[in-house]
Amino acid sequence: MTVLDRTALSGARLVLPGGVVDGDRLTVEGTRIAGLGGETRPGDLDLTGHTVVPGFVDLHVHGGGGASYTSGIAEEALLAARTHLEHGTTTTVASTVTGEIDDLTRQAAVLSELVEDATLAGIHFEGPFISHNRCGAHRPDLLRDPDPALVRKLVDAARGHAKMVTLAPELPGGLDSVRMLADLGIIAAVGHTDSDYTTTLEAIDAGATVATHLFNAMPGIAHRAPGPIVALLEDERVTVELINDGVHLHPSVLDLAYGTAGPNRVALITDAMGAAGMGDGLYPLGPLQVRVENGVAMLPDGSSIAGSTLTLDRVFQRSLLVHGLTLAQTVESLCATPARLLGLTDSIGSLETGKLADLVVVDSDSYDLVAVMRHGRWAVGGDSFPTVTSA
Template sequence: MPGRRAAGLGSSLPGGDRLTAEPTVLTGARVVLPDGVVDGGRITVEGRSIVADDPRRPAAARDLSGHWIVPGFVDIHVHGGGGASFSADRAEDILTGVGTHRRHGTTTMVASTVTGELDDLARQAALLSELVEQGDLAGIHFEGPFISPHRCGAHKPSLLRDPHPSDVRKLIDAARGTAKMVTLAPELPGGLDSVRLLAEHGVIAAVGHTDAAYEATLEAIEAGATVATHLFNAMPTLLHRQPGPVAALLEDERVTVELVNDGVHLHPAVLELAFRSAGAGRVAFITDAMDAAGFGDGRYLLGPMEVDVTDGVARLVEGGSIAGSTLTLDTAFKRAVTVDGIPVTDAVRALSVNPARLLGVYDRVGSLEPGKDADLVVLNEAYDLVGVMRRGQWVVEP
C-alpha cells in the first residue's frame, strides 16, 4: 500500500527496530476497547506493553485523528504467505511468511501444516516449535492427515490416515508443548478417542474435512471438539433432512466456527447466516492462506500438491479444488465492515478477541488494555491498514 513504510519485525526477523525509548501516546483516533468505541481515544505504550494513561507523565505524542485503532489480529489457521510456506524446512522461509502477515496486521498467528507423512510432519513440528519458543509463532495447527478422503480438498488422498490416538500423540509430542490445534474427521476409526486425547492434553480438537453426519458431529462435540475448521468448506452441505456437521457446529455454544471471509470460500449471504447464527462471540475469521498471500498469482506447491493462483484465487492444478486462500486479515476486516455490514466492534471480536481467547492468550493479546502487549492496527477512514505495532514496535509505521 502506498504511503507506508515497513519497520523491523522483531527479535528473530531481519531488521529489528528499537523499542520505544520513552512512553508514546497515540491520540485522536477512534479506539476499539473491550467496552466499546472511544472517539478521540488515547493508547499509551511503554516498552512492549500498553500502560495506564497518565496525562501528567511526559511522553511523545502521535496524533492519529481520522483513524481507527483496533487490536492486532489473531489468525488460528494460516499456511504461509509472501511466497513462503509454513511447511518449509528452513526457518528463514517460515519467517518470510510470518513477516508478510504481520505487515497486514496479524500480530499473533498459529502455523498450520498440510497433510504429509507422519515423520515429515514431526520434523516440521520440531522446527516450528523453535519459532514458537522464541516468540515468532503462537503455536502449531495440524490440518491433516487425519481427515476424510471424501472431503480432502487440497490434501493429497494417498497420504491420509485414520486418526488413531497413537499417531495423533506422535505429532503432539513432536511439537514439544506447542501444538494448539488438530483438525480431524471424527467419524473415522479412532476419531472420538483422538478428540478425547486432544482435550486431555489441552490441544484444541477441530472438526473439519469431514463427512460426519449430524449425530456423529454431536458426539465429537461431547467428546471435547470445540472448533469448526473453515465451516461449510470441506464438509457436507446443510440439507433440510440431513443437517450434517454444519447445523451441529453452529448450534452448540461451546464451538468456535472458523470463517474464511474472502468472497470466494463463502457467499456473503452464507457468511452472514453463519455469523448471525453463531453470534459475534463464537466466530473466528481466518485466512487459511497459502504461499501466494501478499505475493501474487503464479504456480505454487501446497504440501505436495500443485496450485495455480489466478486473480488471487488458489485452486489445485489437478481437479480445481479451492486450495487455501490468498487472504490477509486486514482485507477480511475491511470486507466484514464494508461488504458484510458487520459492526466494527463485532469484527474486532472475530479477528482478535475470540481467537485470542480460544488460544488461551487473551491475558496478553486480543484487546487494547493496560498490561497487555502493545499489539495494534491503525486503519484509515476507509478501513485500509496504514499502521501495525507489535509488542511496542512499529512493523508498519503510519
C-alpha cells in the first residue's frame, strides 16, 4: 500500500453528511482528511466519473478469503480482514461462533492483538448464549445459558475489546446479562432467540440495543403473537442488522424493515463466513463445515443458511440498484450508523475534515468498486487515477 503524505482527489462526486456534491475536491494529509472543497490544482488525482464515499463498517463478519476469525490463528484473521478491505470494508468487527468456552477465550486473545494493532475494531461474540430452537449454524451441544459470570469470562478474555455479545434474552440469566453488558458499555444484541414480544421489550428496557440479523434465527411475525421482530423494529432505541444478499431476506421484507426503521437504525452487514471472496466448496465455520453452492452457504444437510458470502461492496451496489435507496441512505446504513454504535463517530463513518481518510471510490454509473483507501493508504486501485496537469 502506498503511503500518502499529502494528496488531493478532484472532480469526484462526494457523499457528505450534508448532501451529495458533484465535482468536488478532498485533501488527505497523512492518515486524515485535511480538507473538503477548493479549486482543482495540478498534481491532484483526477476522479472525474467517480463517487467517493466513506469506508464501509461491518459490525458482523466471521471471515473471508478462505479464512476465518474463529480459527484462533492470527494469519487467517489477517487474510480475512484483508479480503474485506479489498471490497471496501475499512472497519471490521470480527465475529466468533459458538464453541467451547476455552476455545472462545483463546480466539479472543488472538483477535484482541489485532484490535491493538488497529487491524480490527473489536470482537463480537455470537454464541454460545443462544436458543437451541433458533441456533442455525451453531452446534447445539455447545450452547450455554447466558449466566452473567460466563458471559463476563468471555468479555474479560477480549481485554477490553469486546464490542458486542449476541444472546437469547429468554434464557436463564439472559436479562441479567443484558444489564451487565449495558453497564460495561458493551452492545447487547438480541439474536438466535425464541423470545416473545414481551420478553424482547424487557431486554430492550434492560439495555439491548441491536437486533442480530433481524428476521433470521427468530420467530416470525404472527398477527396475535408479534414476537421479537415487531418489538425490535418498533423501538427507536434498537438498531437492526439486515443482510442484503437476496438470500437471507426477500427484497420486499428488507424494504419493509428499512422503511420502518430508517437508515439511522439499520446497519447493513455481511455476516460473511470464510467463502466471501472465494468460490464454491466446503469451508469451516467454527466447529462446523459449511457447503457453498452458487454463492449460498448452507449446512451440508440443508437445514440452515450458514452465514453469507457477501462483501459490503455488493451490499452497497444492491442497496442502490435493487432497492432504490439513495446514496445518502446507503452510506448512512453502511458507514454512519455502525460507526455510531461502535462509538467511533469522531474518526470514521463520514467524509469530514479531521476524520480518518477511509474512503471507497466507485464508478458513478455502475457503482462498481474502483479503489479503497484506509488510514490514508491506498489498499486497492489508487495508482490507476490520472493526474491533473493544469488547473
